[in-house]
Amino acid sequence: MRHNQLPSVGGQGAHAPLLSNASLYRLTGAIAALALLTAGISFVGRWYGERLSLSGHTDSTAIHRIQVGADALALPANMIRFRDQRRDGDAERVNLYLAWPQMQGYSQPLRDRFDQLSFANDLLFLEISEATMSRDMSGRLEPIYARLFDGSGEDAGAGLTRHRLRPDSGYSGELVFTAPRNGRPDYVVRCATPAEPSAATSGDCQRDIHLGSGLSVLYRFSSTLLPQWDHIDAAIETFVGTHLVEATENEG
Numbered sequence: 001m002r003h004n005q006l007p008s009v010g011g012q013g014a015h016a017p018l019l020s021n022a023s024l025y026r027l028t029g030a031i032a033a034l035a036l037l038t039a040g041i042s043f044v045g046r047w048y049g050e051r052l053s054l055s056g057h058t059d060s061t062a063i064h065r066i067q068v069g070a071d072a073l074a075l076p077a078n079m080i081r082f083r084d085q086r087r088d089g090d091a092e093r094v095n096l097y098l099a100w101p102q103m104q105g106y107s108q109p110l111r112d113r114f115d116q117l118s119f120a121n122d123l124l125f126l127e128i129s130e131a132t133m134s135r136d137m138s139g140r141l142e143p144i145y146a147r148l149f150d151g152s153g154e155d156a157g158a159g160l161t162r163h164r165l166r167p168d169s170g171y172s173g174e175l176v177f178t179a180p181r182n183g184r185p186d187y188v189v190r191c192a193t194p195a196e197p198s199a200a201t202s203g204d205c206q207r208d209i210h211l212g213s214g215l216s217v218l219y220r221f222s223s224t225l226l227p228q229w230d231h232i233d234a235a236i237e238t239f240v241g242t243h244l245v246e247a248t249e250n251e252g
Contacts, residue, residue: 056083057106057114065245066091069130071212072245079105081125093129100124100225100232103239120202121222124232128240131216136209138185145176145188153178158227177205177226187233193223200224207233211240 060077067073067090077086081095098105099113100122106114113119135143148169153161156177163176171190179187191205204223211217219236 057111058083058086059107061105064088066094068092068094068128069214071215073128073240073243074245075243076105078107093127096126096128098124098126098239100221101228101235103235121200121224123202123221124236125203125220126236127218129216129218131210131214133216136216137188137190137207138209141178141186141188145190149176156226158229160226160229177229179229187229189226189229191223191226197224209233209236211237212244215240 058077062077063074064077064080064086065072065074065088066085073094075094075096079096079098080086081097085091085094096105097114099110102110103124104110113122133140145163145165148165148171150164150166150169153163156162159179160177161179163178165171165174165176174190174192177187177189177191181187189205189207193204194200200223202222203220205226206218206220208216208218217236217240219232221232225232
């Protein structure tokens with residue numbers, strides 16, 4: 001009887017490769033493709049994360065020359081709040097946001113001011129447009145606001161007087177703060193002050209002033225900054241004056 005023969009230990013079958021060369025090439029290619037895909041996902045993720053973190057901000061300091069009525073302004077892109085306003089040419093208005101007290105636009109060192117609500121009270125918001133009223137807020141004190149005061153004013157500190165408004169004034173829940181200024185009309189600002197300072201927002205107070213040839217500058221800030229009212233008002237005037245384009249430069 002013949003017995004089945006087992007392959008010898010030293011035969012060809014013992015040394016046959018587990019994977020053929022073609023299989024190795026396919027596996028290597030798959031690993032390379034996976035590595036490229038992972039790198040691509042990582043790159044796209046970082047790019048998208050950066051775009052998401054900017055949330056419409058830009059740290060570009062490219063200058064845009066914007067014509068508002070008879071006035072021209074030269075403004076860095078990172079100070080302009082809305083993306084569609086970051087362009088040269090005519091505009092009805094331009095909206096800005098600035099870190100206080102630096103009076104600077106969005107940048108990486110200041111990103112928390114713009115990205116986190118807990119820091120937003122240290123921002124100033126400006127809307128610059130062509131003036132449509134003959135008087136700014138200080139000029140409207142006597143003919144309008146004073147007639148709406150409910151009783152006498154109260155000392156609010158920092159040189160300010162707090163005025164409550166009549167319930168039928170149309171400014172429910174708001175207060176008017178005034179302060180005398182040497183050789184100039186009284187400072188006037190309208191605020192919706194919260195019951196608790198911790199509830200203050202970045203837009204509690206608003207004031208408008210006339211600057212340039214015919215600009216109305218409406219600016220908003222947190223009621224927590226009221227003690228710095230005079231510094232803020234002066235900084236706004238200086239800022240706008242600095243960024244106005246001189247007539248000779250504009251014509252050239």
